[in-house]
Amino acid sequence: MKVLHVLYQSLPTKVGATIRSRDILLSQKSAGIDVIAVTSPFQYGLTNENLYDEINGIKYYRSFFKTRHNEAVDENQKSVFILFKKLYRIFSFIRIIYKLAKNEKVDVIHAHSTFFCGISSWIVCCLLNKIYVYEVRSLWEEYRKVVSKNFRAKLESNIIHYIESFTIKRAKHVVVISEELRENLLKRGAKDNKISIIGNAVNINLANNTKRIEEKNEYLTLAYIGSVVKIEGLELLIQVMKELMHLKIILKIYGKGPLLLDFEKTIKNQEISNVIIMGEVEQEQLPEVFSQLDVIINPRTKTKITDEVTPLKPLEAMAYKKLVIASDVGGIKEIITDKYNGLLFKADDKESMKLLIQQVYDNGIDHYSNIIANAMDYVKKHRSWDTNALKYKAIYNKLLDKNL
Known part of the structure; x- marks a missing residue:
């Protein structure tokens, strides 16, 4: 079984989300799953010159390359121009995921929130008839409501709420990290039998x-x-x-x-x-x-x-x-x-x-x-990555059996 993880962020960036991604990939590898990853155009690599970085024996393919035609998009900039510039990058990201999934002959594409990764992965899965799994760790629009109360933030939150809901409903299976998130997704119309809770864990x-x-x-x-x-x-x-x-x-x-x-x-x-x-x-x-x-x-x-x-x-x-x-x-x-x-x-x-x-x-x-x-x-x-890896493996196997 080969799984392609589609990540918005990853190592070498060190935040809670990237540490969870690292541990998911490492534990799945230990459980006998062949794993690779591809990161969004907003994630720097170790050198920004190689097609992929190998970290802990796992290949992280990069969609960002530092050239004069593909300059970095600053995540701290919030202008409308920057927002559209980021959305435009989704087309090149889809092409990269498509090429990688096809060449590597992956069985499952496991996208991790945000919707930028989810929508891209869903389109590729439709084109290649692959299993699409979406993992929701938090809902970005909720954070926007906390940090900003202006009209633009409210409008952005409403738009992203709709896009995230669309992305969630298209998945063959959705993984969340808490019961509260599961309840949130059910209210959005996700089906209970298509949601699994795999919480944060430790090594x-x-x-x-x-x-x-x-x-x-x-x-x-x-x-x-x-x-x-x-x-x-x-x-x-x-x-x-x-x-x-x-x-x-x-x-x-x-x-x-x-x-x-x-x-x-x-x-x-x-x-x-x-x-x-x-x-x-x-x-x-x-x-x-x-x-x-x-x-x-x-x-x-x-x-x-x-x-x-x-x-x-x-x-x-x-x-x-x-x-x-x-x-x-x-x-x-x-x-x-x-x-x-x-x-x-x-x-x-x-x-x-x-x-x-x-x-x-x-x-x-x-x-x-x-x-x-x-x-x-x-x-x-209850909170070890060894246990979590077996839960992921069971989800993948069940979906692959249904897809035969």
Whole structure:
């Protein structure tokens, strides 16, 4: 069985979506599936000169080449001209997917959101009579509603909602990462028997093979690891930490994003001495970073997108045997049962967050050893990529049997 994964982003870009894609491909390869990938015209390669990059023994074919006729499209530019320029690239992307799928004799084309990849893959599957699987990890139009409230953002969200719904309904099968996303797709008209939930997961072996530093520290060290964006609720967390400066608690913020400079200014101007901006952390540095922490905190705000999307970092923290405390938004409640494998506070509630952090400090981290053990057991049984790979394989086999 040969599967072509169509990705909007991939390595060498390192964000949550590309890490999930990496782990999907690696786990499927380990499960005996022949996998290759092709990336959108907006994803740089390692050199931007080769037809493909080989990463972890897997070929990532590139549709972006750095020439004077194919300059990069800046993802941060939001003009109407740039939007049409991006949409125009879909035609060349379809040709590349078609040629690759035909030459490589793939059995399944597995597209990963956004619709740019989905529509392109669906057209190729129609032309070549291939199986089209679409994976929805989040809905971009929901994020647009959060970050911008103007008329243009609303119009864009409505248009993309329609296109995404069209793309979803054309798939032979749809994979989502959460129950909330499944419910969303059902409301759009997707059929229940064509939807599977395959949630975020972790590489258990990587965490198990990591040497841990078990030094006793008089300070309780909390950390946030991820994108520094509005929906993550870091502004409220920083204000909570300001009110806890009389206690021996430190918060380290790892990551990058549009709000990072604002937070640095806030910390400096308000003299919040117990919050440290650590900057971006590379994936290979995570074992060392986790070894120096006591608690991972995810203070996500209550929005439609945070109710639907499950974050990856809490699962990684569980695998590294760290206590996870987080807000009670839908996406987090799908992976954390309060007081069983983590601790939850009320989303957007400053006092609730503050009281929980103070409670953990007063009790001491050893008080939560059972919760930490339960969390590790949970990811081993339900959130490993080895298990997920078998779920994907079963979906592909079932679809191929029907297509005979």
